[in-house]
Amino acid sequence: MTLTQLEIFSLVAELQNFTAAAARLGISQSGVSHAMRELERELGVELLRRGQGKAELTDIGLQALRRARGMLGLAEAMRQEAADARGLRRGTLRIGSFGPTASLRLLPLLLAHYRRLHPGIEVHVDEGPDEQALQWLQQRRVDIAFAVLPDPRFVTCPLIEDQMMAVLPAGHALAAREQVALAELCAEPFALTGAGSGELVSRLFQAERLRPDVRYRCGQLLSTLEMVARGDAVTVVAELSLPSRPYVEGYVSRPLSPAVRRQVGLAILDEEEASLAARAFMKMAARLRSEGGLEEARLASAGCT
Template identity: 80%
Template sequence: MTLTQLEIFALVAEMQGFTAAAARLGISQSGVSHAVRELERELGVELLRRQQGRAELTDIGRQLLPRASGMLGLAEAMRQEAADARGLRRGTLRIGSFGPTSSMRLLPGLLARYREQYPGIEVHIDEGTDSQVLQWLLERRVDVGFAVLPEPRFASCPLVEDQMVAVLPAGHALAGRPNLTLGELCGEPFALTGAGSAELVTRLFQAARLQPNIRYRCGQLLSTLETVARGEAVTVVAELSLPLRPYVTGYVSKPLHPAVLRQVGLVMLDEEQASPAARAFLQMAGRLRREGGLEGMLAERGRLD
């Protein structure tokens, strides 16, 4: 069993195809297939099922993939430990990001500062929902991720705090109110977005023993806002997730009463076992927060947008 075989297995599983994995790696498809076959032969099990041009994990393949990812992560950490001794000139940082709060507000400024300090580090970014980011961390697909805190399973670094807001059509009867309760929203058609803080919104209603009248489930925030702007529904989102630039108009946002705060930060499985590149990113973000640099960075993003 070699690290190359494990890397190819993990990439084929991620891209769900031998051809796509071969193109990413810059090698032949037969080379990719041979590596996977040799790994399966050594383990004595079928890891990937080939059908209709796609590759799907078998049950045992799905069980062993996190093990392979963990071994690859440890190997990368060893490489980066060596690079750290040379001044962290090389390495890879894999970041999981969710929603506009992290992908559009926080990440651009953090990456700009990180690249200034560590220009040789290669950065990979995966974007998904908040729950997907946490799963990627557990699978070691990413080294560090943005999350809604607290997350007791992970080492964390708080970054920003905002509030949850109700979003209504501009002409709605409740649009003139200074704030709104969750109960007042239950009588309206509700749009639940799958992005960002969907799980937090669901927990808010459950904690209040309320049931929103969910008529729409939207995969992205902008499609949710468009649904609201058309007058078809109301929703609840985090204030920092709302776009500063008016991609969608025709809606207004109102704070919830009582106020509901949300804290967003960075999380990783174990800071002591993390790669030097990941630790450096977490520590840099923590310094920025302590020194007040994050507020200036968010204000700068507001001016740019």
């Protein structure tokens, strides 16, 4: 078995489609099919169940995928160690990011500094919900990930703190208040966003033994804000998730009472096993934070309320 076969297997499993995997890899579909047949022949088991343009993992295929991603992660670590030996002149850094807070506010600032320091490092960014970014880190699909802290599973570096905000239609009775309690939102139709802080919002209500009247579940933050602006619902999101420019008008945001803080930072699996590129990124981010260089991210949210 080869690393190329494992890479093809991992991508086919992710996309659930041979044609899409071939397009992503820039090779023919027959090449993808051949690699998968050879891998299955060598292992003596069926890894993927083919049918109607879709490829689904078998039970043994799911187990094999975990092993394959672990092996690919170790291979990438070897490449990184070789790059480390060259003194960060070349190499790859894979970052897992989530939501506007990480991808739009923090990451551009961090990448600008990192590229000046290490122009030879190729940076890849994968975006998804916060828990998915951390799953990628555990699977070694990324070297470093943004995370909501604290998280004892990882070695972490705090970067910035914000607060959770009630988001209301501009003409809502609660919009005149300086702060809003979670309990006051339970009498209103509630929109729960699946992006970014959605899981945190659910835990906040559970901790207070409150049950919001969830009428809408939105995959994107902007669609949630549109719904609030129309007067269809209220919601709760993190302050730094709110757009710095008024893509959507007609809503206001107010801090929760009592205040609920959220801390966002970076996470790696293990400091000793992390690549030099990942450690350099975390060290640079920590220095920027201590020097106040990340305050631009916080100031960019001013005017959203």
